[in-house]
Amino acid sequence: MKHDILEEIVAHKKIELQHQKKAVPLHIMLGLASENMDRPTYSMRESLEKSDSSIIAEFKRKSPSKGWLHPKAVVSDIIPAYQANGASACSILTDEHFFGGSLGDLKKARQLTTLPLLRKDFVLESYQLFQAKAMGADAVLLIAAILNPEDCEMLANTAHTLGLEVLLEIHREEELKCLNPYVDMLGINNRNLGSFDTQVNHSLDLLPAVQAYLQKEKVYTPLLITESGIRDPKDVIRLRQEGFRGFLIGETFMKTENPGETLRSFIQTCTSHAD
Numbered sequence: 001m002k003h004d005i006l007e008e009i010v011a012h013k014k015i016e017l018q019h020q021k022k023a024v025p026l027h028i029m030l031g032l033a034s035e036n037m038d039r040p041t042y043s044m045r046e047s048l049e050k051s052d053s054s055i056i057a058e059f060k061r062k063s064p065s066k067g068w069l070h071p072k073a074v075v076s077d078i079i080p081a082y083q084a085n086g087a088s089a090c091s092i093l094t095d096e097h098f099f100g101g102s103l104g105d106l107k108k109a110r111q112l113t114t115l116p117l118l119r120k121d122f123v124l125e126s127y128q129l130f131q132a133k134a135m136g137a138d139a140v141l142l143i144a145a146i147l148n149p150e151d152c153e154m155l156a157n158t159a160h161t162l163g164l165e166v167l168l169e170i171h172r173e174e175e176l177k178c179l180n181p182y183v184d185m186l187g188i189n190n191r192n193l194g195s196f197d198t199q200v201n202h203s204l205d206l207l208p209a210v211q212a213y214l215q216k217e218k219v220y221t222p223l224l225i226t227e228s229g230i231r232d233p234k235d236v237i238r239l240r241q242e243g244f245r246g247f248l249i250g251e252t253f254m255k256t257e258n259p260g261e262t263l264r265s266f267i268q269t270c271t272s273h274a275d
């Protein structure tokens, strides 16, 4: 088994954050970004709920599991094409070292789309939530595997005070303890970050435990999202039938020459086979 890449990512992120907070202290960041701090956000949850396809199309240049997917990808080509071709929301990977992204990508995407934007990064501190809001995000990802339940609730609560929705990602049943009243969407990651093994059926395997937990803790009603390794429109149809209402897809689109066009034919196949 490979070492857990998350440990390496988190160690790197802590150092990166120290530099960022020194270079741009919070009060300076807020002063520079007043336009986005004041803007009303778009609801990712509502956009997914009302769509028949509910695709969250990801902007991802490279990944630890696959290396470079689309090294020269530019936001101004891909994000408008995602919107034109039926995405319900976009996920922007803002981590630079491991994913080749940046906060600049998020800022640029905000200028080019009215789709809800998810800041996809490894959030450890509320400073990163302010960054997300300042750069134009509508939602943030919180990863249960790198947070304890108390920090997770504090971050989710802070995100809400900024008007940001929260997608909580889990991979294992034990991580359900990170659910809290501020979680809008619950994502099951099909990728094991130790082995990189990615099985779409993982979402279905974990579903009974998730449903039982939600049934027990009646106050939580997150929208269910499935994340990673989705390559076949038939998987979207099958997972939708089981109750998933969001499909986070990166590699399937980003490894192609024209991610927007690939999204278009993916959605067309989903909708033509849905009945």
Ligand SMILES: O=C(O)c1ccccc1NCC(=O)[C@H](O)[C@H](O)COP(=O)(O)O
Binding pocket: 005, 006, 058, 060, 063, 064, 065, 066, 189, 193, 227, 228, 229, 230, 248, 249, 250, 251, 252
């Ligand atoms: O994608 C990776 O290799 C990866 C490794 C370590 C932490 C996170 C990772 N991916 C982030 C994601 O959540 C995915 O980009 C997202 O779910 C889309 O997955 P895919 O459709 O398989 O690109």
